Amino acid sequence: MRRSPFQILAAVLLTIMLDPAAPALAQAAPVDVRILAINDLHGYLQPPAGGIRIADPDDKTRKIALAAGGVETMATLVKQLRQQTKNSIFVAAGDLIGASPFLSAMFHDEPTIESLSMMGLEIASVGNHEFDEGVDELLRMQNGGCHPIDKCQGPHPFPGAKFHYLAASTVEKSTGKTIFPPYEIRDFDGIPVAFIGLTLKGTANIVSPVGIAGLEFRDEADTVNALVPELKARGVEAIVVLIHEGGYPTGDYNECPGISGAIVDIVKKFDKAVDVVISGHTHQAYVCDIDGRLVTSGDKYGTIVTAIDLKLDSATRDVISAKADNVIVRTGVYAKDADQTALLASYEKLAAPIADRRAGSITETLSHIPNNAGESPLGDIIADAQLAATQNPTNGGAVAAFTNPGGIRINVTKKEDGAVSYGDLFASQPFRNQLVTLTLTGMQIKNVLEQQWRDPKLPRILQVSNGFNYTWDGAKPYGDHVVADSMSLNGKRIDPAASYRVTVNNYLSVGGDGFTGLKEGLTQQFGVYDIDALYGYFQANSPIGPAAAGRIARIN
Structure with a gap:
């Protein structure tokens, strides 16, 4: 039977409607990104x-x-x-x-x-x-x-x-x-x-x-x-x-x-x-x-x-x-x-002679991971290196050194021969901050240590040099964490009224990591860069191994 023009048009429209690929009426596909x-x-x-x-x-x-x-x-x-x-x-x-x-x-x-x-x-x-x-x-x-x-x-x-x-x-x-x-x-x-x-x-x-x-x-x-x-x-x-x-x-x-x-x-x-x-x-x-x-x-x-x-x-x-x-x-x-x-090769060609310089050696891996009290083997050594670089009266006359844990990024890992290069040390302490020796009273030192708990959920426990000791109590409120009479230097109790020369890096000295108490330090004397102090310490003291922990003690 012959179809009328109307029937033909209706059939065409029906075909289009039923065809999902028909561009006029089909729903556009999603775009993948x-x-x-x-x-x-x-x-x-x-x-x-x-x-x-x-x-x-x-x-x-x-x-x-x-x-x-x-x-x-x-x-x-x-x-x-x-x-x-x-x-x-x-x-x-x-x-x-x-x-x-x-x-x-x-x-x-x-x-x-x-x-x-x-x-x-x-x-x-x-x-x-x-x-x-x-x-x-x-x-x-x-x-x-x-x-x-x-x-x-x-x-x-x-x-x-x-x-x-x-x-x-x-x-x-x-x-x-x-x-x-x-x-x-x-x-x-x-x-x-x-x-x-x-x-x-x-x-x-x-x-x-x-x-x-x-x-x-x-x-x-x-x-x-x-x-x-x-x-x-x-x-x-x-x-x-x-x-x-x-x-x-x-x-x-x-x-x-x-x-x-x-x-x-x-x-x-x-x-x-x-x-x-x-x-x-x-x-x-x-x-x-x-x-x-x-x-x-x-x-x-x-x-x-x-x-x-x-x-x-x-x-x-x-x-x-x-x-x-x-x-x-x-x-x-x-x-x-x-x-x-x-x-990388174009940059390595320039960097390798410096990075490959031998710094010294280690007896075992120096970990940057802190113990329960917040002290790490590598943190101890870095603090000791900073003290050694600034102890001489002409270099600052420091009696103690503190460094921030966030500045210590990775372990110094022991290789088969125990050798440590400048590049190895730099990788562990890459910020290249300048050392600053300043004068603080014993009470100001106590206040600085209390600032380790400015964020109670994420305490920032400073690494301290050999000879400086203290105990902290995690159950105490902010301002009372450090047991006051536990702070000592070479076995002698810290006198709140006495003055002490303390070395930190320039990041800390301007209040970095919230340690604003260090901004009160007087008679600032700038020294070498932290990485250079660490490199010199390894040259002078290798082979180096982790010291027994105990500079920082924790009660709760």
Whole structure:
């Protein structure tokens, strides 16, 4: 039977409606986006011999360790992970530089910035360690140019970062403006995604006050929530936060049962418009669901790349699903990237003659891990080295030395022959702070020691030189932790009214880590750098082994 024009048109329309591929009426497919993320690289361009040991997530006994780390391997992994999807972006959550091993630190972390730029990093939030050399030096990391004091030391002029730093919560007090843009919007197949960069609010308490003078670190959640209306007005529905703050999980790398820490409360305060949170700072690895949002962290020192896969709704332009996988940067499994190898070789050629200098030897590994009282074998030796460098009246006339535990980063590990190089020592104490000897009364020393508990959840127990002893009681309230009559010097009780010459580093002397009592010290005399004091101590006293603990005692 011959069909009328109306019947033909109806049949055509029905065919279109039933065909899911019909462009006119079909629902647009979701857009897939892959975010690759790292955090807390700390300039670890190369892993130590045998790689950084990281527990095998597939081993439920937690006894098998894998070799991981190194930018040569990371670059290959990043490239492979990016090739698996059309839309991708490589980002970071802070502390890419600072507290770095010798190869990066000698050149003020220029090699690390170059390596990450070459690797294709695009956006990074600012961590607290980005301020280790002050805000002006951080601006140089972004913009390039020679170091103002050491000039151009590298194999070529430093071009600055090709990636963009973001710092939404770091504000100049005088202008109210952020030091870097607060966010960046990227477009994926016509859908905008905003990336907000945050530094932890507590940065001012853990970096040198001099380097951040005039800056304010605002509340993380308040900062993000204030930006949400602005982003929505620009048509953004998908929001990713890069925050240098984190948590402490109890599970494996792709889990997070029982997570605690600052990140939990921060995420719960975020506006519901925030979809994904990429975190750092605590040197942990986790993949979490906190308050309905995906929250990730990728361990430390370049051992993990977090692969985050998003699906974006083409109609609402919002995130409809998000999942993540922490992928281990396995040494020896992925081939080394040739461009990264060439970059490192160009810097190693200049650094090796200094790094390879023999400092001395050790009888066994010197651990930086504190005991129950807060004392560590390596901390003892570093404090002794600083005292030895400043004991002479012409060098300061010090009778005691204190150093901050956060400045001691890794163990000095015993090699087969026991030899220790300048580079080994630098890796354990990488900040290159200048020693300062100053005069304090016995009561001022007591007050400084009490400031170890400014944060009761995270006491910062100073390492003390040989001959100085005291006892502390964890059950006492703030201001009474140190047992007053327990403080002694070479067996003699500290007199609250007497004056003592004490050596600290310049970071502590200006109130770093909250030790503001040291700012009261009189007759300051500057000495050598801490690393040079440690190097000289090893040359004079090797072989060196850990001393018996007991300088610091704990009651509760």
